[in-house]
Amino acid sequence: MAPADVPLLDGPVDIRGALDLERTKAGVRPWRLPSWTRPQFPTPFCEMVVAQPSGVRMVFGTEATALELDVLITKTLNVAVEEVGPGGVFELVVDGTPAQRVVTPDGNVLVLDPAGVKPPEIIPGEPATVRFGPLPSGRKQVEIWLPQSAQVELIALRADGPVHPAEPDPRPRWVHHGSSISHCGEADSPLGTWPVVAAHTADVNVLNLGFSGNAMLDPFTARTIRDLPADWISLKLGINVVNGDTMRLRAFEPAVHGFIDTVREGHPDTPLLVISPILCPMVEDRPGPTLPVMEDGVLRFDTVGDPARLAEGALSLSVIRDALRRIVAERSATDPNLHYLDGRELFGESDLADLPDALHPNAAGYRRMGERFAALAFADGGPFAR
Template sequence: MTDWITTPLDPRIVRGALDLERTAHGVLPHRLPAWARKQFPDAYLRMVEAQPSGVRLAFRTRATAVELDVLPTKTVYQGAPAQPDGVYELLVDGRPSGRASVSGGNVHTVDMATGATVTRPGPTDTVRFTDLADGAKDVEIWLPQTEITELIALRTDAPVEPAPDRGRRVWLHHGSSISHGSTAGSPTTTWPALAAARGGVELINLGLGGNALLDPFTARAMRDTPADLISLKIGINLVNADLMRLRGFSPAVHGFLDTLREGHPTTPLLVVSPILCPLHEDTPGPTAPDFDAPELRFRALGDPSDRSGGRLTLRVIRDELSRITGQRAADDPNLHYLDGRSLYGEADFRQLPLPDRLHPDAAGHRRIGERFAERAFGAGGPFAVGGG
């Protein structure tokens, strides 16, 4: 019989979260701090910030067996195809070494037509990884990027200590559902996770599905988070939500950047505009599900002729982000701009179209991650070692 050792789940072990909330069951990783969560009324944002994209357990051990008790909350969208269970990925010394899923947990159902939600409680479950090689090794368990995951207990058959500090730089990234990885194949194959692995950096992923709306509390949370590199990918959800006009957008971008610079005055800061999305290149939002389509797809409800009144489209946003960063770079040499179409453009759309008209598939994530790593972390890039 295995003699299990239980290790406390605390910030020494749990990485990529800005807050760990103590619950009746264990701890719940959050990607926005407690004070910020008090400043927004949006139930969808409350859900996605608690989905642990980029959050992982990291420790060093000689263990050959690892068990993690969890209480997931799985989200189901009425009218959309059923999603597979989330994936827990095991890395040993940085190499993929196993995958697992659990079938238990709560089920959160969202009616896409009305926005109504209902949550059905469910049982805890256990993720198991066995037959690991004996000997000291660095172990990471990446949590499912689209399932809220309460961590109940970590058990191993040998003692655990926090993963040693390898001196890797910390990359803090903020974006919307594409950065969140809502359509990626697994937590380590979201495009930010792929880029982080290639860049040799520690990722804090504040990709928030349905958001990245220039919220001041997100800017303050990023301001207060230690980081060596920062990127900000904004645009698509401002169009999807039809949230503001050009008059409000421009000062909001300045304000977000001003807040970041309060805490990170000289940190390399990369502003990334939206990838190509033909649905909204020249057509404003809002965006809605296309219930007449046989599969989940989205459609634009705006009128292209409204651009003259300040309605935002992706072309308008790219032009304005380029202008703003160019203007500010005269006094801020560590501020950089990247056109998102260099990560995924017209040729990519022809080869790897967006299945629902908004989001790339797993292959699209890989391409975006590889391109970002090349342009940001590669020689001459703003995140290159020693500076671009």
């Protein structure tokens, strides 16, 4: 049977993990925040990471043995280091079992200055086709997980057999918000991001709102979480505020309270877990800003912050952890479903060999974080125990 077109919208395909599907000139672009938030994005960098589909997957039933997906990929060139970011891979899952990975093709390049001095520029590229097969015969449920580290526009889907609507996901829903260390651009596949590893280990349905460089306690993110269905919510806070040197303690503590207050407007009793940063030696006792540098062709990060500024209210990770622990302890007296987890329990001193750029875990580090989170949060006695 020759491959036949399958509608991407208003048909059997369910695109999960996205909160908006934008029709573009090329096709359909998934976004991980709703459309009303986009006018409030403070920078093109924020827009870029929200459009990178970490945790987004296409789900449908099919009897096909071959699938073709036409896509337009947009990778990012960071002008601060003159390096094009990874595109990642597409990953196929058949009846819950990982089956195939396909490296992302070339496409557009977004030239982006994270400092905002130069306006963003698109170097146009060409669409390409991602092919999966041979798939097992017979009816099955298929998931195509999109790459977490590049923007994707879905142009067309073709299958050489019938395609049916996806089975509903009956599992409870976990909504997670965090930084690049939740976005997981350095993971080796979409299924290797730590929130997805944790969700698969615990057999729950995850929505990943991890935004590289943009876990800044933004009110539009809090309002989004407030309005979402969720059985559990986790907020991994602090590292971006330190590395961006965007707040002092005076502003940070009220902003954390305000973020939690907004989430609680929609989820007054939902188990809510506040997670402090993982171990990051360069800013444990020094403030930001933290900047990318190239050393012998290898990207690393380093802070230029002066420890003397801590006395003036600047933030280090040690200060952040003390503040978050105190805020949760005080609020939990009247909010028994509010919990705290020290991020160093997910990635600590014994894991530093898997922190190659001094900031982000590698693929092995992320998988270990996911396994540990599942054991700490979802197991009996944990804050997300069923």
